[in-house]
Amino acid sequence: MSKDSQGPLWEVFVQKKAGQPFVHCGNLHAFDKEMALQNARDLYTRRGEGMSLWVVPSTAIVASSPEDMGSFFEPSNDKIYRHPTFYQIPDGVGHM
Amino acid sequence: MGVINFEDLFEAKLAKNDMIEPKDWMPENYRKHLIRQISQHAHSEIVGMLPEGNWITRAPSLRAKLVLLAKVQDEGGHGLYLYTAAESLGISRDEMLEALLTGKAKYSSIFNYPTLTWADVGAVGWLVDGAAIMNQVMLQRTSYGPYARAMVRICKEESFHQRQGYELMTHLAFGTPAQKEMAQDALNRWWYPTLMMFGPPDSESPNSENAIKWRIKRETNDQLRQRFVNQTMPQIEYLGLTVPDKNLKWNEAKKGYDFSEPDWVEFKNVIKGNGICNKERLLSRNKSHKEGEWVRAAAMAYAKKQNENYEAA
Numbered sequence A: 001m002s003k004d005s006q007g008p009l010w011e012v013f014v015q016k017k018a019g020q021p022f023v024h025c026g027n028l029h030a031f032d033k034e035m036a037l038q039n040a041r042d043l044y045t046r047r048g049e050g051m052s053l054w055v056v057p058s059t060a061i062v063a064s065s066p067e068d069m070g071s072f073f074e075p076s077n078d079k080i081y082r083h084p085t086f087y088q089i090p091d092g093v094g095h096m
Numbered sequence B: 001m002g003v004i005n006f007e008d009l010f011e012a013k014l015a016k017n018d019m020i021e022p023k024d025w026m027p028e029n030y031r032k033h034l035i036r037q038i039s040q041h042a043h044s045e046i047v048g049m050l051p052e053g054n055w056i057t058r059a060p061s062l063r064a065k066l067v068l069l070a071k072v073q074d075e076g077g078h079g080l081y082l083y084t085a086a087e088s089l090g091i092s093r094d095e096m097l098e099a100l101l102t103g104k105a106k107y108s109s110i111f112n113y114p115t116l117t118w119a120d121v122g123a124v125g126w127l128v129d130g131a132a133i134m135n136q137v138m139l140q141r142t143s144y145g146p147y148a149r150a151m152v153r154i155c156k157e158e159s160f161h162q163r164q165g166y167e168l169m170t171h172l173a174f175g176t177p178a179q180k181e182m183a184q185d186a187l188n189r190w191w192y193p194t195l196m197m198f199g200p201p202d203s204e205s206p207n208s209e210n211a212i213k214w215r216i217k218r219e220t221n222d223q224l225r226q227r228f229v230n231q232t233m234p235q236i237e238y239l240g241l242t243v244p245d246k247n248l249k250w251n252e253a254k255k256g257y258d259f260s261e262p263d264w265v266e267f268k269n270v271i272k273g274n275g276i277c278n279k280e281r282l283l284s285r286n287k288s289h290k291e292g293e294w295v296r297a298a299a300m301a302y303a304k305k306q307n308e309n310y311e312a313a
């Protein structure tokens, strides 16, 4: 970090309502976690967009890379027996 | 399996209307084009806080002050969304700020015009934000994912900006004769600068072709300008105001208005730094950046100390 900077980058996740998953909504710069949380509130929840926030240093995110997408997700492609539609259930037993 | 051609993959994604994401391969010129466009867009939001900020302390009522504060705060947020979208392309925030503060970076020419009266606050919200919305609605479907997502958020916030501006104009236009005159004067001064916001005519727009090819833009400058005039004319007529353009008239054949082009020489001059407020805007940005320096230094020192305590514990 240079001597005058905006601080490191943080990723922001918002939970819209209790019980719902936290969804990534963007990022921001801040010097520490407290400031990151306050900035996230000011930047991403000015209109009731959420009731809970997570902030995570961007450097802590580990991501799959798009070039490897094919081989990375390939193991699941041929496992159609993981889906409910793979199975035959006789008529007349009701909804299952 | 053959050798993967990244360029073909990129083209295929564009053809399918898929978004390009930060880690995807992209042509170097696409990246450069986006960095330029998104950082200029971010600078415009930040510098755009100044002409309206000029009126916060002089707003004529508490309601008006609250509204203006909320709007200017939103614009600051828009700048921040856009800076991080540009950062995802590999340019740092500090580099962008440096370019803005040294005058190397460009921003929308509109913000180099002064806000002389309270009616200008209405005209800016109604016309300037209105024109920006037209452009930003299109950009919600731009091909670069982080830019498109920032635009979706921004567009949600923008509609209040335009509506508060128009509401202000209705108060003046239906107020005393002096208020109506003030509204007309603001419209006269902001009309052509607003039309300039869509950029030079298609015939002279150097970056347009690539922007359309890469689906960064989906409509041309002239198309957006025409749509803006068509949409705005009924709003002007409702206010009982007139456009400072004798050539403006409805053209039944094209189902749109004919209108005069803005003065493109003036446009180029403002872009080059010779507008009425270019120097003032740059000075203001530099002043507040300088005044915030000790805050950033203190925050950084505090964070560093906290980290040391954490590691020692």
Ligand SMILES: [Fe+2]
Residues within 6 Å of the ligand: B045, B074, B075, B078, B154, B158
């Ligand atoms: Fe904005």
Ligand SMILES: [Fe+2]
Residues within 6 Å of the ligand: B075, B129, B158, B161
């Ligand atoms: Fe706005």
